[in-house]
C-alpha cells in the first residue's frame with residue numbers, strides 16, 4: 001500500500017517511472033511499446049503494458065489510462081495505487097481474474113499536456129472503418145472558425161458571436177456539436193482523424209496479444225473533464241446492446257445511480273462517434289464484453305471546452321509568447337486534473353470500488 005497522493009504525478013515522466021516501479025514491486029513484467037516521438041522535455045514515450053495474473057485466464061479486466069493524454073494524471077494514479085494495493089491484487093487473484101494495465105494509451109498527449117495524439121486526433125473518436133464514408137458533423141462546421149479564432153484570447157466580437165450561437169441552440173447542443181467528433185477539420189477540436197493513429201494501431205496489437213484466450217472481458221477506461229468535480233460517472237462503453245448494458249448496470253450501477261449511457265441521453269457525455277471500445281468487437285469477437293468509461297468531473301463544461309480551444313489555438317500558433325504558452329498549458333492541466341488531495345481521494349475510492357465490482361461481475 002502506498003499513500004494516495006504518492007500514486008499521482010504532475011508530469012508524464014514521473015507517472016511512467018511510478019508505473020514501472022509499481023510493476024517491479026508487484027513482480028510484473030512490463031512490455032513497453034516505444035512511441036516514435038519524444039515528450040515536451042525530450043523524455044522517451046511509451047505505451048506500457050503489464051499483466052497481473054495468468055496469461056491464459058478466461059476472465060480479464062483491462063484498466064487503461066490517458067486515452068486523452070492529459071487525463072492520464074488521473075488514470076495513472078489509479079493504476080499505480082492498484083499495483084501497490086495488496087488487498088485488491090489478492091481479490092482478483094482469488095477470483096480467477098487477470099488484470100491488464102495499459103499505462104498511457106496516448107503517451108504523446110500525456111507528456112505534452114494535450115488531450116489529443118501527436119496527429120491532433122481525439123483517440124476516442126478515431127476507431128472507425130476509414131474505408132467507409134466518415135460521419136459529417138454539420139453543427140461543428142458552423143462553429144469551427146468561432147472556436148479557433150485568429151487571436152487568443154478571443155476578441156469581444158468572437159465572444160458575442162459564440163454566446164449568440166449557444167443562446168440560439170442551447171448549451172447541450174453546443175456540447176454535442178463540439179464534442180461528438182468531427183472528421184473535416186484536421187486542426188480542429190475533437191478531430192477523429194483520417195486514418196488509425198499510432199495509439200489506435202498499438203492498442204489493437206496489445207489486445208490481440210492478450211485476449212486470445214479471454215472468454216469474459218471487462219474494461220474500465222479512466223477519463224476526466226466531464227461532470228461535477230470529483231464525481232466518477234460510470235458511462236456504459238459498449239455498443240448499444242441491451243444485454244451488455246444490463247450486465248454493466250448490475251455490476252456498477254445502483255438504483256440511485258445507474259450506469260449512464262450516451263444512447264439514451266442519461267450521460268453528461270453527448271452521443272459520440274469513433275469510440276475506442278469498437279476495437280474489442282474487432283480484436284476479441286468471441287469474448288463477452290462489459291465496459292465503462294469512468295469519467296471524473298473537474299471544472300464546468302464551458303471552462304473545459306475553453307481550455308481545449310486555447311490548446312488547439314496554441315497548436316496552430318507556435319509563435320505565441322512564452323507567458324501565453326505557460327498560461328494555456330496551466331489552464332489545460334487544471335481542466336483535466338484537480339490538484340487537491342480531496343479530489344485524488346475521490347478518484348481512488350471510486351475507481352477501487354469499480355474495480356472490485358468488475359472482478360465480482362466477471363467471476364459471478
Ligand SMILES: [Zn+2]
Pocket residue numbers: 067068071222223224225
Ligand atoms: Zn477523456
